[in-house]
Amino acid sequence: MSLIDSLPRVRAPRLPRADGLIPWIVPLAIIVIWQLACVTGFVPARVLPAPTDVALAGWKLLLSGELIRNIWVSFWRASIGFLIGGGIGFAFGLANGLSQLSAKLTDTTLQMVRNIPHLALIPLVILWFGIDESAKLFLVALGVFFPIYLNTLHGIRTVDPQLIEMGRIYGMTDGELFRRVIFPGALPSIFVGLRFALGIMWLTLIVAETIAASSGLGYMAMQAREFMLIDVVVLSILIYALLGKLADSASRALERLTLSWHPAFQKH
Template sequence: MSQADHTAILALPGLASREPAASSAPVRGPRVFAPRVFGPRALLALSWLAPLLLVLVWEILAQTGYVTPQVLPAPSKVVRTAWRLATTGSLLTDLGTSLLRAAVGFVLGGSIAFGLGILVGFSRLAEALIDRSVQMVRAIPFLALLPLVIVWFGVGEGQKIFLVALGVAFPIYINTTLGIRQVDGKLLELGRVQGLSTAQMITRIILPGALPSILTGVRYALATAWLALVVAETIGAQAGIGFLAMDAREFLRTDVVVLTIVIYALIGVAADSLARLLERRLLAWHPNFGGAAR
């Protein structure tokens, strides 16, 4: 077994204390090229450059009349609409309703999917009993399930939370199973050499080794949650961002429709940033995440 493999297992949480400090030097991940002149803050500013330029061009085209307000209102008008709706309280109410639906659906669907992923990842018997059915349900489009879900739950909160839970379940399930199955066999062999019990192998090697894949599933699930919620809130909703968009469509309020799209985009960026923060916190031991940044 190579020195790199030996060092990699020592980087897993709780194993560093089993070896002398001299052998626990961290292995760095592959370096990503970036000129020295660009620090983290400069790179963050550059990541927002393209969206800001797009908004600026959009504003110029709208103000000069190349884009009519009926087709696409100016960003300044969208901001004024957002301020007006926020001051009346309706925007915050709808936003809070949508966030609550997404959070409850994410917790329910994510918890069930994580449990099934752990079960299938560790057991071939569980895979034979569960995986085929999960993959068949995953292949069914949301819109095809919508009539049946309405029959089951009506058009109340249950229908919306169920669709969100269903949407977030599949990315977490697949990535949890894949992460467990892809743990390096050499690390398991070294764990046995170290004298770890089965429980210690699971908690110190397998689950930490699968964590990057699991968190990738969480990032995909966060995006899917909002996609599912958009579909759910177009049917019989009395509050929420999707309801706000559908109500504005009836009155040809393109400024409100664009506002809801911008809100979805901003929530998506915030959710992805939260997932990245989780990666940096939970994978501080990993050479390609927290360890490489030190």
């Protein structure tokens, strides 16, 4: 045993529990400051209700079942719209990434459509679908289509051609080549598209619900505005923030699970 081995090891102090809490310090601090500002009368309650008042409003809505119902409706619309738009976007991304013919046929059209802000279609969508469920699903699907499509296409196009050549040399069939080389190679880029799409999903849904809906979080906020229930309006906004964070965390967890080979996701 050498002298160095016998010395006590200097270790960086490790706080295992603290690691998970650090990201929440800033949001908590904002709430505390907000509460103080309201309690001291620095901010009038007509402008911004105190967090405790917002929590109370939330509790009431929770008891009446209205909150859960609206969250559920919005969540259902978001998921279905996301699955439809994301599925179609992914399929087009695959087709145009793998087939030159398909890319020539559809890419120019898709790029033109992409440059129309999808929320600009709201008047048209209301005329077509009324304030039915399909109007919201259509808008969400349209919104998430493009980030998924573009990033899937980009991911497939940028797979290392040397790896594809290697796969061919080693006798992989087209199916194997896709499963073992092209798809895993495109996956990091597909995840970038997924996270963009989740953001656009909430944005589209809330806008659509505030304009044309009879249920959902956006509708709840608009109704509250009609009756000057500012605490419910603030509550809705906070719920958007939490749901957005939840969607982002879910996609990150999925990313960590499937990209464990990637140096950026390896634990040291």
